[in-house]
Amino acid sequence: MAAEDPVTLWRPDWTARRAPPVTDQAAARSLREAVDETLAGIVRGSGALAVEISGGLDSSIVAAAVAARGKDQVRLWLNAWGPDATADERPWIDSLAAHLGIAATSVPRAVGRLTEDMLGQLSTGVRPGLAALDVLHDADWARRFAEAGIDGVVTGKGGDSMFVQPADIGVFADLYRDRGRRALLSRALPDLARWNERSVWTLAHQALRRHWTPQAVDSPNPLIGPRRHADIPRHPWLEDIEDLGPAKRRQILGLVQGCGLHGPSLQTRVVSVLHPLLAQPVVEACLALPAGQLTLGRRDRALARQAFGDRLPEAITARRSKGEMTAFYGHLIADGLDVLRPWLLDGRLASMGLVDVDPAGAALTREALAWRGGYVDIMTTAAIEGWVRAWERRLPGV
Structure with missing residues (x-):
C-alpha cells in the first residue's frame, strides 16, 4: 500500500x-x-x-x-x-x-x-x-x-x-496584539509590571519592540551537535502559528x-x-x-x-513560590558524573556524531553544573542514549 x-x-x-x-x-x-x-x-x-x-x-x-x-x-x-x-x-x-x-x-x-x-x-x-x-x-x-x-x-x-505560567512580558504582548493601543490603558499593564518587578515603561517597551521575542522554551539541547539541530523537524503543532501571540505559542x-x-x-x-x-x-x-x-x-x-x-x-x-528541586538534582547528577561522562561521551550518540563531545564534556563537570545547571538536558540525552542502546540490542545489524 x-x-x-x-x-x-x-x-x-x-x-x-x-x-x-x-x-x-x-x-x-x-x-x-x-x-x-x-x-x-x-x-x-x-x-x-x-x-x-x-x-x-x-x-x-x-x-x-x-x-x-x-x-x-x-x-x-x-x-x-x-x-x-x-x-x-x-x-x-x-x-x-x-x-x-x-x-x-x-x-x-x-x-x-x-x-x-x-x-x-x-x-x-x-x-x-x-x-x-x-x-x-x-x-x-x-x-x-x-x-x-x-x-x-x-x-x-x-x-x-x-x-499559563509565567505571567510575563509575553502575556502583555498577546494583550497588545488583541487590543492594540487600548492595552496601554488597561489595568494589566501596571499589574503585570508589578508582578515582574519592573516599571510599566520597561515592560511596555520590551513587549512592543518590533524584533522582541520571548526566551525560547524549546531552545536547542547544548549537548547535541549544532549541525544536527537544523535537521530536526518541528512538531506539526508548532508550524504556522507565528500569527499567534508569544504567550499563546508558548x-x-x-x-x-x-x-x-x-x-x-x-x-x-x-x-x-x-x-x-x-x-x-x-x-x-x-x-x-x-x-x-x-x-x-x-x-x-x-x-x-x-x-x-x-x-x-x-x-x-495566594502562594507566590513553589517547590524547588534544582539543588537536589544538581547533587544527584554531580555525584553520578563518573557514570554519566562515559555513558554520553563514549556512547552510541557520540559515535554517530549526535552528541557534540567537546561541549558535552565541558558541561559534565561539577563546575559547569554549579554555574549553569542543565540537568534536564543531561538526563534527556542520557535517556535517549539508553533508548538507542536498548533497541540496538533488540535489532542487531539493523
Missing part, C-alpha cells in the same frame, strides 16, 4: 483561533467544568487510585476535584519531600490535607547513586523514557504503588502550561512537551499514570482563552486560582 500524507484531525491553534470571547466569570466556569468532567471520568473508570500531591497549585486543584468525587477510592495521597528546605513541601501538604479532610502520606525523595543499569532502565519502550528522568524516584513510586495495589495514579502535571509548546509525560516509565509498568490537566476537555478549555484572561492580567494562573479558590486553602491559592 502506497504511503499517504497524514490527515490532520486536530490542532491546538484551531481551538485558540476559533473561540469567541467570554467574560471572566464564564471563563472560570469553563475551567472548573472541564477539570470536573475529566476527573469524574477518571474516578469512574480507574479502580484504586493514588493522587500525587506536590503542594503546588496544580496538583492541589486536581486533588480537590478527586476528593469531591471519589475520596473513598483513593488509597494513597502521596507526596515526596526533598532533603533541603526548598524541596520540602510538607507544610503546604498539611494545609491541603486538613482542608480536604484527607490523610496525606509524605515520604522522603528517593536518593542514591546513578548506575548504568538505572540509565538503561529509562528507555526500554518504543519511545525514550522522558517521563521518568529521575529514575530513582520513578522506581521508588512504582514499588509503593505495586505494594498498595494501586491501579492508577493522578498527577497535576501540565497545569503550568495550560493555566502554551501550545507546553502542550507539545506535555505529550512526553505519557511516555513509558517504571511506574507505567505497574499503574496507569494519568495527567488530567493534559486531557482534551481541559486542554481545549484553556486554549480557548487568551493568555491575558488566564492570568487575569495580573499574575500566573490567576483564573485557575479564582475558579477553584473555594476548594483550596488560601495559603495555596
Whole structure:
C-alpha cells in the first residue's frame, strides 16, 4: 500500500483561533467544568487510585476535584519531600490535607547513586523514557504503588502550561496584539509590571519592540551537535502559528512537551499514570482563552486560582513560590558524573556524531553544573542514549 500524507484531525491553534470571547466569570466556569468532567471520568473508570500531591497549585486543584468525587477510592495521597528546605513541601501538604479532610502520606525523595543499569532502565519502550528522568524516584513510586495495589495514579502535571505560567512580558504582548493601543490603558499593564518587578515603561517597551521575542522554551539541547539541530523537524503543532501571540505559542509548546509525560516509565509498568490537566476537555478549555484572561492580567494562573479558590486553602491559592528541586538534582547528577561522562561521551550518540563531545564534556563537570545547571538536558540525552542502546540490542545489524 502506497504511503499517504497524514490527515490532520486536530490542532491546538484551531481551538485558540476559533473561540469567541467570554467574560471572566464564564471563563472560570469553563475551567472548573472541564477539570470536573475529566476527573469524574477518571474516578469512574480507574479502580484504586493514588493522587500525587506536590503542594503546588496544580496538583492541589486536581486533588480537590478527586476528593469531591471519589475520596473513598483513593488509597494513597502521596507526596515526596526533598532533603533541603526548598524541596520540602510538607507544610503546604498539611494545609491541603486538613482542608480536604484527607490523610496525606509524605515520604522522603528517593536518593542514591546513578548506575548504568538505572540509565538503561529509562528507555526500554518504543519511545525514550522522558517521563521518568529521575529514575530513582520513578522506581521508588512504582514499588509503593505495586505494594498498595494501586491501579492508577493522578498527577497535576501540565497545569503550568495550560493555566499559563509565567505571567510575563509575553502575556502583555498577546494583550497588545488583541487590543492594540487600548492595552496601554488597561489595568494589566501596571499589574503585570508589578508582578515582574519592573516599571510599566520597561515592560511596555520590551513587549512592543518590533524584533522582541520571548526566551525560547524549546531552545536547542547544548549537548547535541549544532549541525544536527537544523535537521530536526518541528512538531506539526508548532508550524504556522507565528500569527499567534508569544504567550499563546508558548502554551501550545507546553502542550507539545506535555505529550512526553505519557511516555513509558517504571511506574507505567505497574499503574496507569494519568495527567488530567493534559486531557482534551481541559486542554481545549484553556486554549480557548487568551493568555491575558488566564492570568487575569495580573499574575500566573490567576483564573485557575479564582475558579477553584473555594476548594483550596488560601495559603495555596495566594502562594507566590513553589517547590524547588534544582539543588537536589544538581547533587544527584554531580555525584553520578563518573557514570554519566562515559555513558554520553563514549556512547552510541557520540559515535554517530549526535552528541557534540567537546561541549558535552565541558558541561559534565561539577563546575559547569554549579554555574549553569542543565540537568534536564543531561538526563534527556542520557535517556535517549539508553533508548538507542536498548533497541540496538533488540535489532542487531539493523
